[in-house]
Amino acid sequence: MGAAATVARVVLDSPLPQLDHLFDYSVPAELSGQVRPGVRVRVPLRSAGRVADGFVVELAEPDAAFSGTLSAIEAVVSPVPVLTEPVWRLARRLADRSAGTASDILRLAVPGRMVRVEKAWLAAQEQAGDASSDRPSTRAEPPTEATPFPVRGYPAGALEAAVAAGERLALRPIPRLSRLPDGTWVGEWAVTLAALATATWRNGATAIVAVPDHRDLEQLAAALAAIAPASAVVRADASQSNPDRYKGFLAALSGPRIVIGNRSVVYAPAPRLGLLVVWEDSDPLLAEPLSPYVHARDAALVRQELEGCALVVSGLVRSVEAQRLVELGWLRDVGPERAFSPKVVLTANQSASEPAARAARIPSSAWRAAREALSGESGRPPGPVLVQVARPGYLPVLSCAHCGQAARCARCSGPLGQGRAGATPSCGWCGALATDWSCTRCEHTKLRMVTPGSGRTAEELGRAFPGTRVILADGDHPVLRVGPAPALVVATRGAEPIADGGYQAVLLLDGERMLARETLHVAEDCLRWWTSASVLAAPGAPTVLVGVSGDLARDFATDRLVDFAREELADRRQLRFPPAVRLASVTGAEGAVRGVLEAVDPGLLLDVLGPVEVDEKVVRAILRFEYARGADVAAAVRAAVVRNATQRRRAPGGRPGYRPAPTLRVRFDDPEIL
Numbered sequence: 001m002g003a004a005a006t007v008a009r010v011v012l013d014s015p016l017p018q019l020d021h022l023f024d025y026s027v028p029a030e031l032s033g034q035v036r037p038g039v040r041v042r043v044p045l046r047s048a049g050r051v052a053d054g055f056v057v058e059l060a061e062p063d064a065a066f067s068g069t070l071s072a073i074e075a076v077v078s079p080v081p082v083l084t085e086p087v088w089r090l091a092r093r094l095a096d097r098s099a100g101t102a103s104d105i106l107r108l109a110v111p112g113r114m115v116r117v118e119k120a121w122l123a124a125q126e127q128a129g130d131a132s133s134d135r136p137s138t139r140a141e142p143p144t145e146a147t148p149f150p151v152r153g154y155p156a157g158a159l160e161a162a163v164a165a166g167e168r169l170a171l172r173p174i175p176r177l178s179r180l181p182d183g184t185w186v187g188e189w190a191v192t193l194a195a196l197a198t199a200t201w202r203n204g205a206t207a208i209v210a211v212p213d214h215r216d217l218e219q220l221a222a223a224l225a226a227i228a229p230a231s232a233v234v235r236a237d238a239s240q241s242n243p244d245r246y247k248g249f250l251a252a253l254s255g256p257r258i259v260i261g262n263r264s265v266v267y268a269p270a271p272r273l274g275l276l277v278v279w280e281d282s283d284p285l286l287a288e289p290l291s292p293y294v295h296a297r298d299a300a301l302v303r304q305e306l307e308g309c310a311l312v313v314s315g316l317v318r319s320v321e322a323q324r325l326v327e328l329g330w331l332r333d334v335g336p337e338r339a340f341s342p343k344v345v346l347t348a349n350q351s352a353s354e355p356a357a358r359a360a361r362i363p364s365s366a367w368r369a370a371r372e373a374l375s376g377e378s379g380r381p382p383g384p385v386l387v388q389v390a391r392p393g394y395l396p397v398l399s400c401a402h403c404g405q406a407a408r409c410a411r412c413s414g415p416l417g418q419g420r421a422g423a424t425p426s427c428g429w430c431g432a433l434a435t436d437w438s439c440t441r442c443e444h445t446k447l448r449m450v451t452p453g454s455g456r457t458a459e460e461l462g463r464a465f466p467g468t469r470v471i472l473a474d475g476d477h478p479v480l481r482v483g484p485a486p487a488l489v490v491a492t493r494g495a496e497p498i499a500d501g502g503y504q505a506v507l508l509l510d511g512e513r514m515l516a517r518e519t520l521h522v523a524e525d526c527l528r529w530w531t532s533a534s535v536l537a538a539p540g541a542p543t544v545l546v547g548v549s550g551d552l553a554r555d556f557a558t559d560r561l562v563d564f565a566r567e568e569l570a571d572r573r574q575l576r577f578p579p580a581v582r583l584a585s586v587t588g589a590e591g592a593v594r595g596v597l598e599a600v601d602p603g604l605l606l607d608v609l610g611p612v613e614v615d616e617k618v619v620r621a622i623l624r625f626e627y628a629r630g631a632d633v634a635a636a637v638r639a640a641v642v643r644n645a646t647q648r649r650r651a652p653g654g655r656p657g658y659r660p661a662p663t664l665r666v667r668f669d670d671p672e673i674l
Helices: 085-097 102-109 115-127 158-164 188-202 214-227 242-254 263-267 296-307 320-327 355-360 364-375 454-464 511-515 522-534 551-557 561-575 590-599 627-646
Strands: 007-012 022-026 040-044 051-060 075-078 168-171 177-179 185-187 206-210 233-236 258-261 273-279 310-314 332-334 343-347 385-389 397-400 447-451 470-473 488-492 505-508 542-546 582-588 607-615 618-625 648-650 658-660 665-668
Touching (some): 007 102, 022 040, 085 296, 158 188, 158 332, 168 320, 177 188, 185 188, 185 214, 188 206, 188 214, 188 258, 188 273, 273 296, 296 310, 296 320, 320 561, 364 505, 385 454, 454 470, 522 542, 522 551, 522 561, 551 561, 582 627, 590 618, 590 627, 627 665
Parallel strands (some): 168 310, 168 332, 206 258, 206 273, 273 310, 385 505, 505 542
Antiparallel strands (some): 040 075, 177 185, 582 618, 607 618, 648 658
8 A cells, every 4th residue: 555545534523423434534745654543633624624633543545436636634633543443443333322423432532632741651652662663562561560469258269260261240349348458448349359450460451440439449549559560550530630641541552551540441542451340330420421421331341342351340239230231141240259248227217215316316226326336335446437318518408497398599499408507598509598588389488407418417416426526528528538536427428438447337317318319220329328338337337227118128238239139120121111121312402303203213112202391492202122223223313313413494584694403412321311
């Protein structure tokens, strides 16, 4: 293939669906040595002299049937091939699966260019003797830098062998805390995943581990610091600065690494991918909020299929989606050698006999458990007590003291709440102060508490246990770790700090309020919140669940979490709810939504729900279909979206120009749509 005749096929960095395909450009002679697959380029668009950024996907010979003249690439933005061929295939497959655009996936996969960081990396590559190579170095660091660390609590060598063989596992973790050699306490799950990732790296392959939030990431990083060299670990998460994230990306591009991060880390480059791990895949933080809304678990499943690496899906509570894959035989269920059941006490949410317990609004059994843990009366050493609550703030929800109607903001109709004791109530949406509030139903002007928040609970517990230190941990008061000294730790769900040695008691309040959420995943979410708190308890310490009874409380107390996932999946099959079936939501102007519905063959669908109005001049329809029909449905929906995007209607008379067609929002597998 001659250099002058080479054609570069480029994917444009554009969210427009009509531009979501490869464009052919000629390669000028002066750029023939620089244009190669994966590099960033700038190319012209044949409209108003515009230019666009993009990535070279491949080089090819000119099409003999084409007799025209191709536009030439204007410039090579960077010589580094940042878009690898496996990541491009993954982006294309996911975009097609979700009726989205590949460029939206690539924005998550390839961070923005940082010139100084890139120059320093290129200089280091040149010093290492790799500057003349056509591809970045793929040499792994010497594996002798890491000491072998076997996985604990499972049959000897079983997990390592399964990962080395490229198996797909649904891993049940060990629900307890573990102390690292440097004295840091982390969840045992972090030690297990760190050991598997390190073993993969020692075999000369890359391991990618995706976790929901920074708390999980800190535990995993601490576990890796104890068993793997720092140079082998690359961190990629939203809290990093742009230069740090690009530096980590280039390090992952250079050779086998252990790459850890949040949901977008599943797109990290890997010269040789050996292991993909998704921790707590039921956590909504792993659901991508940007188009095309691909869940990290789904991205990992597709990438494993494309690259044939090992896959581990794990969590303290098994998701219904993972259970479906287990029942299909796509994931193999693996558990520890012995069961680890927490000591759970169920108690009704009734008035306590002790005055101090009544003041703190907790039952007598929970109050006694806290008192014994703080004083050491239980026979164990005195230590901290964890109190989990549903909402942050002081009084996050208020209502009319006369008629009980929820108090709403006069400006935007948002919910009114009180951030701290004595503060003027304010709107949770716009922040406006409710200085002259009156009820829209009865015109009463007094407010009353509906839901106490973490601040109010901490205040009441401080009065119930005078002289005891009270620690507040929520979004406004982040706390990652507490010491072993006696203290009351009031934390919102998901914000619980780790106590050295574990908590001597765990109180789970507001269970009924947590279950009152209107979502298909409410039971699964509650089990995850409660279990995540219970595993922070010291061995033998009680976990008291207040105010919840029935099958869900039984499953939590008896550690029947897999049975819960199995029964939940069976119920959803009967109702034809996800993940038993797939669904797609189409939101936009009524005419545009109906155009999408008409474009999809009814024979591909189980049924269509709607369209129903969700806002002024905006409607939504939901399509339900079998997994086997997913590719055809996505292709039909995507074609309709492209047609809608390319339509241009003239503006009303007297107004020059055009106005765009109504915007369509398409989302496949929306976890909150039902």
